[in-house]
Amino acid sequence: MSNVALEVKDLVKSFSLDGATIHAVDNVSFQVKSGEFVALVGPSGSGKTTMLSILAALLAPTSGQVLIDGQDLAQMDEKRRVKLRREKIGFTFQSNNLIPFLTAQENVEFMLRLNGQANKAGRMRSAEILARLGLNDRLHNLPAQLSGGQQQRVAIARALIHNPAVVLADEPTASLDTERAFQVVETFARLVHENNRAGIMVTHDLRMCQYVDRVLQMQDGKLVRVYETKDEIMGLAMETVKH
Numbered sequence: 001m002s003n004v005a006l007e008v009k010d011l012v013k014s015f016s017l018d019g020a021t022i023h024a025v026d027n028v029s030f031q032v033k034s035g036e037f038v039a040l041v042g043p044s045g046s047g048k049t050t051m052l053s054i055l056a057a058l059l060a061p062t063s064g065q066v067l068i069d070g071q072d073l074a075q076m077d078e079k080r081r082v083k084l085r086r087e088k089i090g091f092t093f094q095s096n097n098l099i100p101f102l103t104a105q106e107n108v109e110f111m112l113r114l115n116g117q118a119n120k121a122g123r124m125r126s127a128e129i130l131a132r133l134g135l136n137d138r139l140h141n142l143p144a145q146l147s148g149g150q151q152q153r154v155a156i157a158r159a160l161i162h163n164p165a166v167v168l169a170d171e172p173t174a175s176l177d178t179e180r181a182f183q184v185v186e187t188f189a190r191l192v193h194e195n196n197r198a199g200i201m202v203t204h205d206l207r208m209c210q211y212v213d214r215v216l217q218m219q220d221g222k223l224v225r226v227y228e229t230k231d232e233i234m235g236l237a238m239e240t241v242k243h
Contacts, residue, residue, distance in 0.1 A: 005198035011064035026221035037199040042218035090159030094171040149180035
């Protein structure tokens, strides 16, 4: 786990509101290595969702750098950014965003089609990853025929199928009950580690932090604390349970 897949340097995102300047992201720097799963936490309005949008190349920063696989997003035109987003970034939304008229397997293969990889090997890989997520008997089901947890697992498979360097998850457990939430995050963590991807999960549920390698805590746009040891991370997760 030596190579850095994602590097954030002195990142700033500012907005103007009623004549005042709001720093949604305020001079934040960190790295995420391949095979590392990181949680991004903080209260509502802390800047974590804005940060994730910048990492996904959906929102341009005011200043600073985001490097994915050593490539600087700020140095790219929109066409190159779209290509990098399609090839190097996997993204799961809290609402899944599955295409309702495609089956589970077809939803996963959609990313392969976008990248010109919809071949026999890709179809075999999509079936394999869905089977590993416990969905081998749901390959031909439409999203409406799947539970919330099953839909979220399809979304995770879609985010990983094209072998991105970085996988981003925005509140992946927001619509799930506790048991399903733990299952989804545990599976996500395992796949990030086994496939040697850099994974970042934004979550409001600190109990989910027990599955990550580090926790980055944001407040008022700043990175205020990093939890790095297992004891620190488990303490954070258990503190939530106590309350």
